[in-house]
Amino acid sequence: MLLKNTYNELLKIVSKPRSYLGFGALTLLIGIILFAMKADGKNIVSMVTASFEQTLVFNGDIVNGNLVAFIILQMLIVHIPLLIALVTGDLISGEAAMGTIRMLASKPITRSQIVLSKFFAGAIYTFLITIWMGFLALIVSQFIFGTGDLIVLNSDGLVIIPEDDVMWRFLLGFCVAFLSLLTVATLSICLSAFAENSIGPIVSTMSIIIVFTIIGTLEVSAFDAIKPYLFTTHMVAWRSYFSDQIPYAQIYFSIFVLVAHIAVLLSITLFKFNKKDITS
Amino acid sequence: MKNLVFLFLLFSMSMYAQKAEDLISKINSKFETIKDYSADAYIKADIPMLKILPNAAVIYFKKKDKFKIESKGITVLPKQGFTELNHFLTKKNDYIAVLGDSLVIRDRKTVLVNIIPNNSGGEMVLAKIWIDVKDFIIMRSQITTKSNGTILIDYSYGDQIKYGLPSEVKFEIDVKKFKIPKSVSGDINSKKKEDPKKKNKTKGTITISLSNYKINTGLKDSIFTEKK
Numbered sequence: 033m034l035l036k037n038t039y040n041e042l043l044k045i046v047s048k049p050r051s052y053l054g055f056g057a058l059t060l061l062i063g064i065i066l067f068a069m070k071a072d073g074k075n076i077v078s079m080v081t082a083s084f085e086q087t088l089v090f091n092g093d094i095v096n097g098n099l100v101a102f103i104i105l106q107m108l109i110v111h112i113p114l115l116i117a118l119v120t121g122d123l124i125s126g127e128a129a130m131g132t133i134r135m136l137a138s139k140p141i142t143r144s145q146i147v148l149s150k151f152f153a154g155a156i157y158t159f160l161i162t163i164w165m166g167f168l169a170l171i172v173s174q175f176i177f178g179t180g181d182l183i184v185l186n187s188d189g190l191v192i193i194p195e196d197d198v199m200w201r202f203l204l205g206f207c208v209a210f211l212s213l214l215t216v217a218t219l220s221i222c223l224s225a226f227a228e229n230s231i232g233p234i235v236s237t238m239s240i241i242i243v244f245t246i247i248g249t250l251e252v253s254a255f256d257a258i259k260p261y262l263f264t265t266h267m268v269a270w271r272s273y274f275s276d277q278i279p280y281a282q283i284y285f286s287i288f289v290l291v292a293h294i295a296v297l298l299s300i301t302l303f304k305f306n307k308k309d310i311t312s
Numbered sequence: 313m314k315n316l317v318f319l320f321l322l323f324s325m326s327m328y329a330q331k332a333e334d335l336i337s338k339i340n341s342k343f344e345t346i347k348d349y350s351a352d353a354y355i356k357a358d359i360p361m362l363k364i365l366p367n368a369a370v371i372y373f374k375k376k377d378k379f380k381i382e383s384k385g386i387t388v389l390p391k392q393g394f395t396e397l398n399h400f401l402t403k404k405n406d407y408i409a410v411l412g413d414s415l416v417i418r419d420r421k422t423v424l425v426n427i428i429p430n431n432s433g434g435e436m437v438l439a440k441i442w443i444d445v446k447d448f449i450i451m452r453s454q455i456t457t458k459s460n461g462t463i464l465i466d467y468s469y470g471d472q473i474k475y476g477l478p479s480e481v482k483f484e485i486d487v488k489k490f491k492i493p494k495s496v497s498g499d500i501n502s503k504k505k506e507d508p509k510k511k512n513k514t515k516g517t518i519t520i521s522l523s524n525y526k527i528n529t530g531l532k533d534s535i536f537t538e539k540k
Contacts, residue, residue: 084362084388085391086391086459086460086488087390087461087486087487088362088389088390088391088485089388089389090387090388091386092387093386094386188361189362190362190363191363192363192364192385194365195384195385276363
């Protein structure tokens, strides 16, 4: 029943025009970035390497597909949560708004299974968005710009990663990026269980992300104690795979925090939906 | 008597200048036998705030000043000092050479020649070169520039000593401090503790090992045109 309902939920996602907004927006945004990098990539990158280029000369293809993929991933990881929340924030509240949730709850399926099927459908949608981003960012970029060593800008300097050592980092990076986007999807599904319309959960999800991101970026010692437990702090954990010495302990902690968020938010959703008075 | 001492000093200085110019002439005469060359290079860089693995490359040079490096990946080289010094030394009217102290560098007796550019508008402010008085090769140079600080270069020689081409060149360069906000780099989670030894390190080294020299093979100009 769970699988069948997950399939039904996927059909609902596929039938909504807003589900394609994410794919369309990603394609457009990445297209613009690719065009900008093709037109003026060297100047864009020289802004990063400028302080070194007073004394050093960088030789080789600096602007390559790997660098473009890294830039795309870094730029879009902030915006993709909105595209995810647009769909997943509507999964429960959308049905409440349309009045179809009563019919769904009257079917021979438990409420927990309804929530889990919506969660799995949301996870599959999030996975497809991540795959699409990976395809456009990495495969299309490498097709246009070729491959090469990757220059990564960190706050304490530049790391140049050899070409042969890049792909596995991207693969694991995308896995962690998927996990962080799944956390956003679960958050919006959770908020969706509390709402009767779609706008509330979507706006609330983005507000939480913005507030948490600002707290995480501020270098204020008062926030130091809570920063490690904010999921937004770990949404950039994918980046750790591009360090000179990969901080595996830090990555595992990030994965733990993200999985814990998913588990807690899903539990809250299950509890709320099971206790919910369905009156619509 | 005073005039005699003054004349003696003037004569001594001109002798020193003459000797410095002779040494540079001998280096230039070696350099003049080279029309072009290519060599395999292995580049190791230890630069603060820049992490890069050693890389193999091929270096091409053609007179007067055409230079190109080809590598599979990204390599870093100093902005100044690879071929510019030899090229500058051939322009005899552009500088004054003054003899300095002698010094033993890696068991070779060298003398210091100070190169003072005549034109104050150029990038080079002063160059010091330590010349091996037996084989007439540059063992060490120190180039002080206007915008790139001071570059110390140590040369080691192998098979191509007769051409004055080194088998290893070690650059020590000044590196300016590099710090960008985490919000710009996107590296908001980094909590790396700075190594106190490296914290104030502002000198970097680049070591280039050169082998498999191919000299005067008639390199085409098209090699030096950048691919678009």
